[in-house]
Structures are given as structure tokens and as C-alpha cells.
Amino acid sequence: xxxxxxxxxxxxxxxxxxxxxxxxxxxxxxxxxxxxxxxxxxxxxxxxxxxxxxxxxxxxxxxxxxxxxxxxxxxxxxxxxxxxxxxxxxxxxxxxxxxxxxxxxxxxxxxxxxxxxxxxxxxxxxxxxxxxxxxxxxxxxxxxxxxxxxxxxxxxxxxxxxxxxxxxxxxxxxxxxxxxxxxxxxxxxxxxxxxxxxxxxxxxxxxxxxxxxxxxxxxxxxxxxxxxxxxxxxxxxxxxxxxxxxxxxxxxxxxxxxxxxxxxxxxxxxxxxxxxxxxxxxxxxxxxxxxxxxxxxxxxxxxxxxxxxxxxxxxxxxxxxxxxxxxxxxxxxxxxxxxxxxxxxxxxxxxxxxxxxxx
Amino acid sequence: xxxxxxxxxxxxxxxxxxxxxxxxxxxxxxxxxxxxxxxxxxxxxxxxxxxxxxxxxxxxxxxxxxxxxxxxxxxxxxxxxxxxxxxxxxxxxxxxxxxxxxxxxxxxxxxxxxxxxxxxxxxxxxxxxxxxxxxxxxxxxxxxxxxxxxxxxxxxxxxxxxxxxxxxxxxxxxxxxxxxxxxxxxxxxxxxxxxxxxxxxxxxxxxxxxxxxxxxxxxxxxxxxxxxxxxxxxxxxxxxxxxxxxxxxxxxxxxxxxxxxxxxxxxxxxxxxxxxxxxxxxxxxxxxxxxxxxxxxxxxxxxxxxxxxxxxxxxxxxxxxxxxxxxxxxxxxxxxxxxxxxxxxxxxxxxxxxxxxxxxxxxxxxxxxxxxxxxxxxxxxxxxxxxxxxxxxxxxxxxxxxxxxxxxxxxxxxxxxxxxxxxxxxxxxxxxxxxxxxxxxxxxxxxxxxxxxxxxxxxxxxxxxxxxxxxxxxxxxxxxxxxxxxxxxxxxxxxxxxxxxxxxxxxxxxxxxxxxxxxxxxxxxxxxxxxxxx
Numbered sequence: 102x103x104x105x106x107x108x109x110x111x112x113x114x115x116x117x118x119x120x121x122x123x124x125x126x127x128x129x130x131x132x133x134x135x136x137x138x139x140x141x142x143x144x145x146x147x148x149x150x151x152x153x154x155x156x157x158x159x160x161x162x163x164x165x166x167x168x169x170x171x172x173x174x175x176x177x178x179x180x181x182x183x184x185x186x187x188x189x190x191x192x193x194x195x196x197x198x199x200x201x202x203x204x205x206x207x208x209x210x211x212x213x214x215x216x217x218x219x220x221x222x223x224x225x226x227x228x229x230x231x232x233x234x235x236x237x238x239x240x241x242x243x244x245x246x247x248x249x250x251x252x253x254x255x256x257x258x259x260x261x262x263x264x265x266x267x268x269x270x271x272x273x274x275x276x277x278x279x280x281x282x283x284x285x286x287x288x289x290x291x292x293x294x295x296x297x298x299x300x301x302x303x304x305x306x307x308x309x310x311x312x313x314x315x316x317x318x319x320x321x322x323x324x325x326x327x328x329x330x331x332x333x334x335x336x337x338x339x340x341x342x343x344x345x346x347x348x349x350x351x352x353x354x355x356x357x358x359x360x361x362x363x364x365x366x367x368x369x370x371x372x373x374x375x376x377x378x379x380x381x382x383x384x385x386x387x388x389x390x391x392x393x394x395x396x397x398x399x400x401x402x403x404x405x406x407x408x409x410x411x412x413x414x415x416x417x418x419x420x421x422x423x424x425x426x427x428x429x430x431x432x433x434x435x436x437x438x439x440x441x442x443x444x445x446x447x448x449x450x451x452x453x454x455x456x457x458x459x460x
Numbered sequence: 461x462x463x464x465x466x467x468x469x470x471x472x473x474x475x476x477x478x479x480x481x482x483x484x485x486x487x488x489x490x491x492x493x494x495x496x497x498x499x500x501x502x503x504x505x506x507x508x509x510x511x512x513x514x515x516x517x518x519x520x521x522x523x524x525x526x527x528x529x530x531x532x533x534x535x536x537x538x539x540x541x542x543x544x545x546x547x548x549x550x551x552x553x554x555x556x557x558x559x560x561x562x563x564x565x566x567x568x569x570x571x572x573x574x575x576x577x578x579x580x581x582x583x584x585x586x587x588x589x590x591x592x593x594x595x596x597x598x599x600x601x602x603x604x605x606x607x608x609x610x611x612x613x614x615x616x617x618x619x620x621x622x623x624x625x626x627x628x629x630x631x632x633x634x635x636x637x638x639x640x641x642x643x644x645x646x647x648x649x650x651x652x653x654x655x656x657x658x659x660x661x662x663x664x665x666x667x668x669x670x671x672x673x674x675x676x677x678x679x680x681x682x683x684x685x686x687x688x689x690x691x692x693x694x695x696x697x698x699x700x701x702x703x704x705x706x707x708x709x710x711x712x713x714x715x716x717x718x719x720x721x722x723x724x725x726x727x728x729x730x731x732x733x734x735x736x737x738x739x740x741x742x743x744x745x746x747x748x749x750x751x752x753x754x755x756x757x758x759x760x761x762x763x764x765x766x767x768x769x770x771x772x773x774x775x776x777x778x779x780x781x782x783x784x785x786x787x788x789x790x791x792x793x794x795x796x797x798x799x800x801x802x803x804x805x806x807x808x809x810x811x812x813x814x815x816x817x818x819x820x821x822x823x824x825x826x827x828x829x830x831x832x833x834x835x836x837x838x839x840x841x842x843x844x845x846x847x848x849x850x851x852x853x854x855x856x857x858x859x860x861x862x863x864x865x866x867x868x869x870x871x872x873x874x875x876x877x878x879x880x881x882x883x884x885x886x887x888x889x890x891x892x893x894x895x896x897x898x899x900x901x902x903x904x905x906x907x908x909x910x911x912x913x914x915x916x917x918x919x920x921x922x923x924x925x926x927x928x929x930x931x932x933x934x935x936x937x938x939x940x941x942x943x944x945x946x947x948x949x950x951x952x953x954x955x956x957x958x959x960x961x962x963x964x965x966x967x968x969x970x971x972x973x974x975x976x977x978x979x980x981x982x983x984x985x986x987x988x989x990x991x992x993x994x
Contacts, residue, residue: 184817206463206819214817220810222477224484229477236473237818239466265484291817 135198137162137289137320138183143192145178152178153343156192160322160336165315167334168324169435175343176324177217180293183322184214197289210238213287217294217324219274223267227258227277230266231284238285245284252280255310257303272298279307283314290314292323296330308333328435339438346442355429358437360386362403363427364410367395369420378413385410397427470820474828475835478802482836492794492840497847499786501861507778514563514599516541519550526568540602557589564588564599584610616761626676626753632669633746636662640738643717647731655731656721662738663714673707673745676752706744713737774864776949783848783863784944785917787841791876792883792937793908795837799887800900802829803987808897812991822988826980830884837880845872866951871966875943875954878969882936882976888983892990911937939972 136159143156153175160166170176181187182194185201194201197208221230228249235245253259256276261269266277275298282290292311296304304327311321312333323334331337331351339346339354347357356362368375371394379388379398384406386399400406403426414421429437482488518533520526527533533543544562547553553565565587569575572582586603590596639662646655717734720726806812815825848863865872886907894900912918914928915937921929932938943954943966954968 181813186813186816206821209817209819212817214814216810216813218810220814222481222809222811224481225477229480233473233477234814234818236469236476237815237820239463239469239819241469 136160137197138166138322139193139195140179140183141193143182143189143194145182145187146190147178147187151343153182153340156182156345158338158345158348160320162320163315163318164335165311165321165323165333167331167337168322168340169326169328169331169337170324170340171439172326174340176340177293178343179340180291180322180324184212184291210285211288213282213285213290213292215278215282215290215292215295217297219266219271219278221266221274221277221281224265226263226265227269227273228253228262230277231281234281235284240285248284249280252283256280272300272303275299276303283310288319290319290321290323292321294324294326296325296327304330328431331431331434339435341439341442346438351431354438355431355434358434358441359399359429361399361401362406363429364398364400364403364407365391365395365423365425365427366398366410366414366421367423368414369394369422371396371419372417375414375417375419378417379410382409382413394422466819467824470824471828471831473820474825475832478798478829478832479836482798495790497844499790503779503782503786513542514540514602515561516543516564516566517553517556517562518543518546519553519565519567520546520548521550521568521570522548524568524570537606541606554587557587560589563590612758612762614761616757619755619760620757623753623755623757626749629669629672629676629749630746630753632665633742633749636666636669637739637742639665640735640742644732644735647721647728647735652721652726656718659714659718659721663711663718666710666714669745670707670710673748677707677748706741706748710738710741710745713741772949773866773951774949776864779861780863781945781949782917783861784948785915785941787844787848788879788937788940788944789908789911789915789917790844791837791841791879792886792911792935792940793904794840795833795880795883796887796890796907797901797904798833798836799829799884800890800894800904801897802833803888803891804894804897804900807990816991822984822991826888826984826987830881830980833884834877834880838877841876841880863948865948867947868951868953871953871969872944872947875940875947875969875972878972878976879936879940882939882972882979885976885979885983886936888987889979892983892986907935911935914938915941917941933971934975936972936975939968939975943968943972 138158138160140156140158144154145152156179168176168179178187182189183196183201185196185204188202197211199205199208222233225233231249231252232245235249240248250259253262256279258269258273258276258280261273266274269277275295279292279295282292290311296307299307308330311323315321315335323330325331331354334351336348336350337354338348347354349357371390376388376390376396379385379396384400386401389397389399391397398406398410400410407424407426411421411424516537518530520528528546530543530546533546537543541564550565550567553562553567556562557565567585567587569582569584575582584607586599588596588599590599639658643655643658643662646652646658713734717731717738720731720734806815845865848861849865887904890900890903890907894903910931914924914932915935916932917937921932921938924932939954946952946954954966
């Protein structure tokens with residue numbers, strides 16, 4: 102991998118990431134630009150235990166990449182590998198074109214990092230903590246004061262600015278951390294469970310801000326335990342026991358979990374012949390009766406499938422009461438993916454055992 | 461904004477952070493500033509010098525002719541020994557010593573006069589029961605001191621008796637003079653036979669007188685191994701020499717006179733000349749005897765006394781003497797503890813992870829922290845120096861210590877800065893080997909303990925075995941105590957000094973800087989290593 106820093110053109114040259122910049126145009130995740138983050142066959146062993154293995158993914162500039170997994174699955178380790186806190190045991194990591202384990206100061210000025218735990222100073226006030234972080238990024242007094250005020254207002258902590266960090270709630274501490282990570286307008290933000298412990302209203306506001314940053318062309322790598330937050334991401338990586346189970350868009354993940362889109366149909370006069378007729382439609386993968394009048398039809402894509410289903414039902418003289426795409430929530434998607442992974446692993450282990458016995 | 465300026469901002473982040481963290485702990489500030497001052501203040505008003513008053517018990521065995529009056533012994537011993545009782549039973553006295561009711565038991569010598577007259581020294585037993593090495597040495601020294609004093613008084617008494625005896629000698633010399641006058645009369649009247657007989661009587665009776673005068677002359681003109689009298693023309697010295705010679709000359713001159721008187725044709729003029737020589741001998745011997753009588757017996761017993769003069773620029777009190785040391789010791793301890801705790805806390809809080817991801821470098825972190833501690837402790841040192849040196853009195857109550865600062869303020873400033881720098885560097889080193897805050901505090905306390913023993917604060921460095929002195933030279937406080945005492949109390953430059961151009965450059969401060977640099981370098985390398993990726 103090249104060691105030349107890849108800094109977004111909008112942030113190159115004389116532009117200082119610590120200056121308040123105008124919104125920059127979003128870069129499509131499908132552009133041909135080199136990925137902001139590239140992870141190739143990365144494993145990390147800590148204390149003799151393999152914490153993550155065979156990580157292989159990339160994150161394009163200007164996208165929100167969500168990293169979802171249960172507690173202890175390796176999300177924080179991955180973020181530490183990307184930020185350069187850890188060096189990979191095997192494999193290669195490239196962030197903005199350089200290996201984060203050998204970062205240049207110029208590249209690090211574009212990093213924003215929100216750790217999982219509160220790591221600022223309990224004896225400093227909220228404002229002093231933010232000023233301290235701003236100074237770490239070399240922000241001058243004027244820009245610092247203005248930016249601190251802006252972010253305090255954004256995270257709704259302006260009134261609490263003079264309270265000691267030790268005297269505020271856990272949720273408020275998360276908001277301080279988020280504000281600290283955004284002080285210098287990073288072009289690449291690593292946020293480790295940013296919404297943990299945050300009320301739903303503020304959580305929505307956080308995601309709104311993330312999307313705004315994304316729309317400015319910034320890249321965000323966000324880990325979360327809230328599966329529902331996958332919907333806010335452009336792409337999502339699902340990690341389990343240190344291995345990536347799936348990487349896709351939220352819709353792609355849903356299709357992967359359930360083998361495609363789901364269409365729920367309620368009809369009067371549902372017969373076996375009707376079900377068989379539907380199963381014969383090439384676009385239909387399977388038909389699952391739910392009740393006497395209701396069936397669930399699995400299709401490749403719901404859009405083109407619904408007219409085809411209606412046509413078959415009409416031919417069968419079945420009276421359609423309701424037909425709509427069923428969108429399973431991401432909890433279901435997540436559980437499905439976990440179960441599939443578990444089944445695949447069990448099968449793999451069984452095969453491995455059988456091969457061993459044959460040998 | 462230039463990258464160079466950003467470095468300052470990043471380092472400055474730690475200066476303001478450390479200040480704000482300390483500012484949030486008013487009790488800590490109070491302890492940092494008022495604590496050392498109060499310690500010195502209490503020491504100043506509480507310390508009353510060495511507690512050398514020893515309770516003594518004198519044992520006078522029954523039948524001995526010594527006094528049994530406690531007041532008499534107290535008058536004799538002065539302030540150092542407090543004679544509490546006189547006992548007749550040595551065993552009972554030793555039992556009281558064992559129970560530590562008294563510090564010393566002095567048993568007067570039994571039958572001392574007989575021992576001395578038989579040519580032996582009389583034994584003066586002194587018993588004590590002490591484990592404190594300093595007090596043990598002090599009592600031993602005091603015993604020798606008092607024994608010397610007793611010896612001096614004894615010799616003075618003997619000399620006094622000798623002077624009384626010298627009166628008899630002068631009478632004998634007067635009788636000899638009368639006999640000589642009789643001889644002269646006989647010679648003038650031509651009675652040579654009678655003159656010869658009188659001369660022979662004089663020869664017989666002058667032997668003892670001559671011997672006494674010779675001994676006296678030798679005593680007064682004796683040369684000791686330590687003191688040699690100068691070969692001067694001092695009249696008194698000449699008297700001593702003449703007196704001694706005259707005693708030897710007298711028998712010869714009397715013999716010559718007698719030979720002339722017994723010659724077949726004695727010459728009258730020669731006889732009168734020889735009579736004159738004998739008279740001159742007797743005059744010189746009388747002058748010597750008179751000189752001996754005029755000398756104070758105490759001078760004879762102790763011819764020398766010390767004329768003590770301290771050439772130091774000032775005579776500081778105990779508080780003033782120890783104040784620079786306490787200041788340095790406290791500055792070192794605070795610097796070590798603050799730095800070690802600060803670094804360990806960063807690690808435990810997890811902020812190091814934040815630093816690793818940010819553009820701040822280990823060098824900028826340490827520079828900022830060191831600058832912060834330097835400013836903080838420099839401020840504390842300044843306040844303490846002002847409080848120590850001023851004589852602030854409120855309603856008659858002295859609120860400061862009046863510690864003098866005779867030397868150069870610039871040197872004092874650099875010394876304090878270097879002490880803080882070297883101590884903070886040591887604190888950094890300690891933080892790299894401490895896994896927790898309690899470990900850092902424990903190691904800091906060990907350094908404090910080592911500093912009290914090995915820095916020269918209480919015990920002089922020369923008293924330490926030289927390999928152990930390596931510990932002393934590894935402690936910033938050793939250089940600091942020596943420098944501040946010299947600068948503040950002597951108004952000098954810490955020696956050994958060397959010259960760099962026209963500026964006196966104190967080598968002690970250079971050594972302190974080198975030590976600090978060494979600690980800082982090792983600490984920095986360790987910190988940088990831990991700062992790197994895992």
C-alpha cells in the first residue's frame with residue numbers, strides 16, 4: 102500500500118483542518134477515489150488471544166461506515182487498529198493512504214476520535230476540557246473559543262460549561278467526548294459507540310450531525326451496539342467474535358438476512374392452488390403462509406415483484422385486501438445474520454470434524 | 461497558522477491543564493505553600509538547640525576526703541552536667557543508671573593521692589547507658605573535657621603550692637647574699653683565712669638552691685613537642701636563660717673565689733672581681749625566682765587558651781541554616797510527586813490513547829508538563845522565599861523567619877529552576893516504573909527518605925562511605941541544598957567553580973543540570989516507547 106497521505110482534495114493545500122471550513126461537497130461512495138480506509142487481512146493478537154481476525158474491508162471518503170456487533174466482538178480493537186493505537190499482528194491497514202501505526206502529524210490533524218470511555222479530566226470544567234483538546238490540535242485562541250461555544254451549544258452543554266466534568270452525568274460526558282472529537286472539523290471521524298447512554302432525542306440529533314458531516318464530504322467510522330442505528334449508515338459491517346459476518350448497505354444487509362425483500366399479502370379465498378401459482382413465478386423465492394388469509398412472499402426485489410404477484414393473484418381470482426413490502430427491523434436482521442453465521446460455523450466445524458475422521 | 465506555532469499551542473495545552481488541575485485543589489495549594497512555611501516556623505520557635513544537659517550522679521565512697529555537697533559539684537560542672545545527687549554506693553548508682561534515671565555516673569577516684577604519688581595516673585570512672593550514637597559521642601567527649609579540666613585545676617593547685625615554696629628559695633638566696641657580703645668584708649680587711657672558710661660554707665649551702673633554680677628554669681623554659689618558644693630577645697626569655705645559666709655558674713664562680721683565697725698570694729682586686737661575679741649569679745637566680753612567683757598558677761597549668769573566631773559572613777540560627785535545605789527538600793518532593801502522579805494518571809485515565817490519535821508528540825507533552833510544573837513550583841518557591849526572608853511582625857508576633865539571602869538572586873533563581881527541572885525529571889522516571897498512583901506515591905516517599913539521609917541535609921556527605929555517596933549524587937536535593945546554603949548563607953558561588961568566558965559558572969549547577977537532563981532523557985525514551993502503538 103502506498104504511504105503517500107490521501108487527504109481529501111477539499112482539505113488539502115493551504116486548508117487547515119482546525120479552521121472552521123465551509124461545507125464541502127459530498128463525495129459519492131461509488132466514486133473511483135482511493136478508499137479513505139483500507140483494511141487487508143488484518144488480525145490482532147493481544148495477550149495470546151486473537152481478538153480480531155481476517156478483517157478485510159474498505160471505507161470510501163464521504164460515507165458513514167457503521168460497525169455493529171455485540172459487546173466484546175472486536176469493535177473497539179478495530180477502531181484502535183484504524184487510529185494507530187494498535188499495530189496489526191498480521192495484515193495491513195491504510196488510513197488516508199498511510200499506515201496509522203506510523204502516522205504523520207499532517208494526517209493526524211485530520212483525525213477525530215471519540216473513545217468508548219470518558220478519557221478527559223474530571224477536575225477540569227466542561228469548557229476547559231474542550232479547550233484542552235482544541236489546543237492539542239493547535240487551534241488558536243479565537244478559533245478555539247468560537248468552536249468550543251458552537252459545539253457546547255450543539256451538544257446542549259453550554260449551560261453546564263463551567264461544571265466540573267466529574268459532576269456531570271455519564272450521558273453528558275459522552276456529549277463532551279463527541280464535542281471534543283469534532284472541535285477541529287476532522288475529515289475522518291472515528292466514533293466508538295458515540296450514542297451509548299444518550300437519550301433517543303439527542304441520539305437522533307447526533308446522527309443528524311453525522312449525516313451533515315458526511316454530506317460535507319467527511320468520512321465517519323462509527324461503532325454501535327444499537328442495531329437500529331444501522332439505518333443511518335451508508336454501509337454497515339457486522340462483526341461477531343472478531344470476524345466480519347457481513348458488509349453491505351442497510352438494505353443489502355436486510356436482503357442478505359432474509360434472502361431478499363419480503364412482501365406481505367392478505368387475500369380473500371386463499372387456496373393451495375393460489376400458493377402453488379405464486380411459487381411458480383420465477384421472481385418468487387418462497388411463499389410462507391402466515392394465517393388463513395395471509396401469506397409472506399420472499400422476492401428478489403419488492404418493486405418489480407409486487408405487480409407480478411398481483412397479476413398471478415388476479416389470474417387465480419383471489420381478492421387482494423392488502424399487499425405491501427414488509428421491512429423487518431434491524432434487530433431482526435441482526436439476529437438473523439448472527440444465527441446464519443452460527444449455523445455456518447457449526448456446519449463448517451462439522452465438516453472439519455468429518456474430514457479429520459476420514460483422514 | 462504555522463506548524464511551529466502549533467507546537468507551542470500544543471505544549472501550552474498542558475501548562476494550562478496542569479495549572480487548572482492544581483487550582484481546583486485549594487487544600488493542595490494550601491499544603492504546598494503554607495505547609496513548608498509552617499514546618500520551618502514551628503521548627504524555628506520549637507528548636508532549642510542540642511539537649512546536652514545531662515543528669516549526673518557523683519559517687520563518693522565512704523572514707524574519701526571529697527566533698528559531698530551537690531551544690532559544690534554543680535558550681536564546678538557548669539551547664540553541661542546537672543549533678544542531681546551524690547551517692548556513696550556505686551552499685552546503687554549503676555542501678556539507677558540502668559533504669560535511666562540518670563544519664564551519667566561519675567565515681568571519684570579512690571585513694572587518688574596515693575596513686576599519683578606512686579607515679580600512676582588516678583582512674584576516674586564515668587559510666588553511661590546510651591544507644592544514641594550522637595549522645596554517646598557527646599558524653600565521651602564531655603568526659604575527656606571534664607577530665608582535662610580536673611587535671612588543669614590539679615596542676616594549678618600544685619603550681620600555687622610551688623610558688624609558695626619559692627618564697628623559701630628567695631630567703632635562701634638572701635642568706636647567700638649576706639654570706640657573700642661577709643666574705644667581701646673579710647677580703648677588704650685582709651682576713652683571707654676567714655673569707656675562705658665563709659666561702660666554703662656558701663658552697664655547701666648553695667647546692668640545693670642551685671638545683672631548685674635549675675629545675676625552675678627548665679620548667680619555665682621547657683620546649684614541648686607542640687610549642688617551641690621563639691628565639692627572641694624578649695627580656696623575660698633572657699631572664700629565664702640567664703637564671704638557668706646563673707645556677708650552673710654559681711658553683712664554678714664560688715670555686716674560683718675559693719681557689720684565689722687559698723692561693724699563696726691572693727690578689728685583692730681579682731678577689732673583689734670574683735665576689736662581684738658570684739653576686740651577679742645570685743641576683744640573676746633571685747630574678748628568676750621572683751618571675752616564677754609572679755606567674756598566675758592557672759597560666760602555668762594551662763598556658764594556652766583558644767581565641768575562637770568564626771570568619772563566616774553571618775551566624776545564622778538553626779532555622780536559618782536549615783531553611784534552604786527544607787525549601788529544596790520540599791520542592792524536590794512536590795516536583796517528583798506531581799510529575800509522577802500526573803504521568804501515571806494520564807495513563808490510568810486513558811488520555812494517552814487520545815494523545816496517540818492526536819497530532820501531539822511525546823516531546824510536546826513533556827515540555828508542556830515540565831513548563832507547567834516549573835511555573836507552578838517556581839511560584840511556590842518565590843512565595844516561600846519571601847515568607848522566609850522577610851521579618852514580618854504583626855502585633856508583636858513574628859510571622860516570618862528572617863532567613864538571610866546574601867548571594868546573587870540570579871544564581872538563586874537558576875539553582876531553584878534546576879532543582880525543579882531535575883526533580884520533575886526524576887518524577888518522570890518514577891512514573892515509567894509505576895503501575896498505579898499508590899506505587900508512584902510510595903516510590904516518591906522512598907526518595908524523600910533517602911534525601912533526608914543522603915543529601916547532606918542533616919549529615920555531612922563526608923560522613924558517608926564513598927560508594928554510598930553515589931546515592932547522594934543521584935539526588936537533585938544534594939546539589940540543591942549545597943547550592944542554596946552557599947548562595948543564601950555565604951553569599952557565594954556554589955563550588956567547585958569553573959570559568960566560562962567572563963562569567964563564573966558554578967560546576968555544582970552544571971552537575972545538577974546534567975543529572976536532570978539524564979533523568980529527563982531516560983524518562984522521555986521510556987515514555988515515548990510506551991506512547992508508541994501496541
